[in-house]
Amino acid sequence: MAVVASAPGKVLMTGGYLILERPNAGLVLSTNARFYAVVKPINVELKPESWAWKWTDVKLTSPQLSRESIYKLSLKHLTLQCVSASDSRNPFVEHAIQYAIAAAHLASHKDKESLHKLFLQGLDITILGSNDFYSYRNQIESLGLPLTPESLGTLAPFASITFNSCESNGANCKPEVAKTGLGSSAAMTTAVVAALLHYLRVVDLSDPCKEGKFGCSDLDVIHMIAQTSHCLAQGKVGSGFDVSCAVYGSQRYVRFSPEVLSFAKVAVTGLPLHEVIGGILKGKWDHERTEFCLPPLMNLFLGEPGSGGSSTPSMVGAVKKWQMSDPDKARENWQKLSDANLELETKLNSLSKLAKEHWDVYLGVIKSCSVLTSEKWVLHATEPINEAIIRELLGAREAMLRIRILMRQMGEAAGVPIEPESQTQLLDSTMNAEGVLVAGVPGAGGFDAIFAITLGDSGSKLTQAWSSHNVLALLVKEDPHGVCLESGDPRTTGITSGVSSIHIE
Numbered sequence: 001m002a003v004v005a006s007a008p009g010k011v012l013m014t015g016g017y018l019i020l021e022r023p024n025a026g027l028v029l030s031t032n033a034r035f036y037a038v039v040k041p042i043n044v045e046l047k048p049e050s051w052a053w054k055w056t057d058v059k060l061t062s063p064q065l066s067r068e069s070i071y072k073l074s075l076k077h078l079t080l081q082c083v084s085a086s087d088s089r090n091p092f093v094e095h096a097i098q099y100a101i102a103a104a105h106l107a108s109h110k111d112k113e114s115l116h117k118l119f120l121q122g123l124d125i126t127i128l129g130s131n132d133f134y135s136y137r138n139q140i141e142s143l144g145l146p147l148t149p150e151s152l153g154t155l156a157p158f159a160s161i162t163f164n165s166c167e168s169n170g171a172n173c174k175p176e177v178a179k180t181g182l183g184s185s186a187a188m189t190t191a192v193v194a195a196l197l198h199y200l201r202v203v204d205l206s207d208p209c210k211e212g213k214f215g216c217s218d219l220d221v222i223h224m225i226a227q228t229s230h231c232l233a234q235g236k237v238g239s240g241f242d243v244s245c246a247v248y249g250s251q252r253y254v255r256f257s258p259e260v261l262s263f264a265k266v267a268v269t270g271l272p273l274h275e276v277i278g279g280i281l282k283g284k285w286d287h288e289r290t291e292f293c294l295p296p297l298m299n300l301f302l303g304e305p306g307s308g309g310s311s312t313p314s315m316v317g318a319v320k321k322w323q324m325s326d327p328d329k330a331r332e333n334w335q336k337l338s339d340a341n342l343e344l345e346t347k348l349n350s351l352s353k354l355a356k357e358h359w360d361v362y363l364g365v366i367k368s369c370s371v372l373t374s375e376k377w378v379l380h381a382t383e384p385i386n387e388a389i390i391r392e393l394l395g396a397r398e399a400m401l402r403i404r405i406l407m408r409q410m411g412e413a414a415g416v417p418i419e420p421e422s423q424t425q426l427l428d429s430t431m432n433a434e435g436v437l438v439a440g441v442p443g444a445g446g447f448d449a450i451f452a453i454t455l456g457d458s459g460s461k462l463t464q465a466w467s468s469h470n471v472l473a474l475l476v477k478e479d480p481h482g483v484c485l486e487s488g489d490p491r492t493t494g495i496t497s498g499v500s501s502i503h504i505e
């Protein structure tokens with residue numbers, strides 16, 4: 001009877017900041033870190049008098065934050081009112097609930113009665129994020145365990161989350177909870193929207209690519225509603241790469257024009273939400289999404305340096321201020337960054353193509369290079385195809401080094417730590433390790449976990465090296481799957497970060 005949906009966390013490899021402006025593109029990888037939403041009725045049996053009720057209950061539980069909030073849902077206006085203490089509010093989930101309910105109302109014109117019955121039963125929503133979204137460094141250290149992925153693996157799934165201390169919020173750009181930077185809010189919003197829409201029979205998550213009730217695919221409906229809820233909860237229009245990745249998985253993304261959400265802003269002036277959502281669903285969503293994933297035999301690794309993460313909005317604010325104050329320099333930096341981002345993308349796509357056309361040679365080259373530092377890779381450029389593959393590998397490294405220099409310059413000019421000195425040292429030593437193709441700060445940069453792309457089996461050596469430098473390698477891997485329907489509550493079905501979900505696209 002319970003509906004469980006999950007959505008993945010992301011790593012933005014290229015395109016940080018630039019992706020905020022069309023037509024700049026970003027490469028985003030989805031991961032096996034997933035956020036789960038469990039939706040079930042509060043009361044299965046309906047009392048006869050319930051048909052006269054004006055309000056119903058919505059219960060939201062977040063076990064990892066030890067939070068429970070109770071809301072009253074007006075059955076006439078379909079608005080939500082929180083009756084719990086204000087410190088337990090979750091604006092992302094509140095918007096997700098309101099907009100999913102409004103969409104259900106809009107979709108149910110022929111069968112309002114069954115929807116009404118589902119509402120009368122009350123909505124019991126539980127949200128759970130994989131441990132990979134949060135930093136467990138303190139717990140591991142206090143347990144006296146080594147800083148290794150194996151130690152992370154011994155933690156109970158969906159463990160309690162550490163809050164950053166109050167003094168560290170704001171001034172040091174630290175977020176509320178100690179996060180790793182995988183985009184918990186986007187994955188959480190998407191999972192809640194998807195689970196609710198499926199529970200309320202607006203979409204069919206068992207076949208989400210099919211055209212549904214609104215004349216587009218159910219995945220597109222989930223995307224539009226999750227994106228709208230996420231923007232309204234954040235109070236700003238970000239690029240949306242994180243929500244797009246949570247819905248569709250790994251991709252090359254170009255943002256939507258922010259005007260598409262102007263309808264949602266009308267919500268503030270009191271238009272009924274189902275009319276707002278009707279406008280959103282008919283809007284001109286012009287984002288571009290192209291297939292992208294890592295070339296074969298390449299693996300994503302994330303290393304948490306232990307500084308509690310960074311708050312993206314304050315970093316974005318500083319970069320925007322710099323763009324206004326020094327437009328010429330900013331434009332020059334962005335042009336070069338855009339070229340370097342494109343160069344890395346081209347090299348990775350070319351490696352995927354070479355792998356497809358010359359699999360045996362590709363396999364041999366990657367295996368050989370995986371045990372060598374990059375300056376020795378040319379030793380294997382003995383035949384034309386080997387040489388072509390190695391040229392592309394080295395080209396990808398050069399593009400990444402250029403991206404890093406330009407991102408550092410942007411940070412210095414804007415006065416924010418996009419690639420702070422401590423991360424530079426870590427990234428340099430990572431890129432100089434055997435079998436490492438590239439390494440960088442994902443997304444907005446700062447003190448979130450760094451990423452590395454490794455060749456073949458070289459990852460375990462890298463994680464050992466990180467561990468000896470006090471860097472905790474996470475259990476996260478690339479997993480191209482977007483939002484999906486789960487078979488049950490992840491706490492009982494035993495889903496952990498090591499187990500990936502059903503493939504939907």
Ligand SMILES: Nc1ncnc2c1ncn2[C@@H]1O[C@H](COP(=O)(O)OP(=O)(O)O)[C@@H](O)[C@H]1O
Nearest residue numbers: 062064065128129175176179182183184185186
């Ligand atoms: N498991 C969870 N349960 C409830 N709320 C959560 C959970 N994980 C994250 N959150 C909330 O989601 C928000 C995360 O948003 P944000 O700081 O923008 O991080 P991110 O970059 O990961 O999206 C925070 O308000 C946080 O309290």
Ligand SMILES: C[C@@](O)(CCOP(=O)(O)OP(=O)(O)O)CC(=O)O
Nearest residue numbers: 016017181183238239312443444445
């Ligand atoms: C600056 C950005 O372009 C990228 C931010 O990417 P992150 O991956 O750093 O985001 P968080 O989830 O907040 O950690 C802003 C945007 O695209 O919205």
